[in-house]
Amino acid sequence: MYQENENRYAEMIYRRVGNSGLKLSALSLGFWHNFGEVDRIDNQRAIMRRAFDSGITHFDLANNYGPPAGSAEINFGQIFKEDFKAYRDELVISSKAGFHMWEGPYGQGGSKKSIIASCNQSLKRMQLDYVDIFYHHCPDPETPLEETAHALDLLIRQGKALYIGISNYSPEQTKKIAEYFKAWQTPFISHQPQYNMFNRTIESELLTVLEQEGLGAIVFSPLAQGLLSNRYLNGIPKDSRAHRSDSPFLTEDQVESTLAKIKQLNDLAQNRDQSLAQMALAWNLRNPTVASVLVGASKVDQLNDNLKALANLEFSEAELNLINRILK
Numbered sequence: 001m002y003q004e005n006e007n008r009y010a011e012m013i014y015r016r017v018g019n020s021g022l023k024l025s026a027l028s029l030g031f032w033h034n035f036g037e038v039d040r041i042d043n044q045r046a047i048m049r050r051a052f053d054s055g056i057t058h059f060d061l062a063n064n065y066g067p068p069a070g071s072a073e074i075n076f077g078q079i080f081k082e083d084f085k086a087y088r089d090e091l092v093i094s095s096k097a098g099f100h101m102w103e104g105p106y107g108q109g110g111s112k113k114s115i116i117a118s119c120n121q122s123l124k125r126m127q128l129d130y131v132d133i134f135y136h137h138c139p140d141p142e143t144p145l146e147e148t149a150h151a152l153d154l155l156i157r158q159g160k161a162l163y164i165g166i167s168n169y170s171p172e173q174t175k176k177i178a179e180y181f182k183a184w185q186t187p188f189i190s191h192q193p194q195y196n197m198f199n200r201t202i203e204s205e206l207l208t209v210l211e212q213e214g215l216g217a218i219v220f221s222p223l224a225q226g227l228l229s230n231r232y233l234n235g236i237p238k239d240s241r242a243h244r245s246d247s248p249f250l251t252e253d254q255v256e257s258t259l260a261k262i263k264q265l266n267d268l269a270q271n272r273d274q275s276l277a278q279m280a281l282a283w284n285l286r287n288p289t290v291a292s293v294l295v296g297a298s299k300v301d302q303l304n305d306n307l308k309a310l311a312n313l314e315f316s317e318a319e320l321n322l323i324n325r326i327l328k
């Protein structure tokens, strides 16, 4: 039987998502990796319990997380039912549709047909009546944006989602879809982009658009999938994402090509009495438009390490300049 930590809200920081009324824990837990059918369920449960016990209120899923696709939602649903059902109102649970999920013309994209069907499937797999945030996972150039917006708006009207988000949309696409949602008073609150020291694309334009539109950024891969941690300082571990054959998203070449910078960043983190992962998360959170960073973890120890980032979110000018120089 799961016994929750009574002091779970004591140490966490909560930040508002854009101009909405919703606050999220500064750290959220992502289910892209480590929660599939191929991963140990006892480890998944331990990570979820530790997250909730530390004040993390946001769990981020998608239809296609696994592998195989769908299995992260199934595992989440099982553990949720066994451990967290009583805490539903303390959790913000999200899912997404957009990337390839099932065969045929409706298994991906942004048509009304795909989005409504995918959300219904996700709710069934997760054994939930509604999700808190439902995202369109990636733009679909073949579907009129208005149709995608309509489908997302319908999920709100049906009570299947409380808030809407988009992910991987350009600044232009973000402004355009925001117009529809404003006209219909749809609670559109967030954009989920990638953001980390190695990928600062959002700093050039998207963050300004989000500020103007009153949207929050809930950012993914804040540790660049583990590069911005001590994971690869002494080689490539067999159980790491860069080594695992079921994860093609981080390659050994990427590790080799970034290692010199990782080592310099690690030295700076040590001078701040932080681990590199802690410094990387704090660096993301220095930006007020970032409502929450979505961290992944394959072990409870990694989550524990990441949670300590909140002890020091301050950077001096000199530190920020040094980071900029290292990243050049």
Ligand SMILES: NC(=O)c1ccc[n+]([C@@H]2O[C@H](COP(=O)([O-])OP(=O)(O)OC[C@H]3O[C@@H](n4cnc5c(N)ncnc54)[C@H](OP(=O)(O)O)[C@@H]3O)[C@@H](O)[C@H]2O)c1
Residues within 6 Å of the ligand: 029, 030, 031, 032, 033, 034, 060, 061, 137, 167, 168, 192, 219, 220, 221, 222, 223, 224, 225, 226, 227, 229, 230, 231, 239, 240, 241, 242, 277, 294, 295, 296, 297, 298, 299, 301, 302, 303, 305, 306
């Ligand atoms: N919207 C989108 O298109 C999109 C895309 C990607 C991700 N996301 C969301 O963002 C979430 C996070 O993405 P991500 O998993 O790439 O995030 P990440 O936090 O950048 O990387 C997580 C990985 O880093 C390693 N790690 C984490 N903490 C560590 C620590 N303290 N010390 C050493 N290694 C550590 C682990 O790698 P090992 O597995 O090697 O141990 C872990 O699996 C996803 O789960 C998903 O919810 C969304």
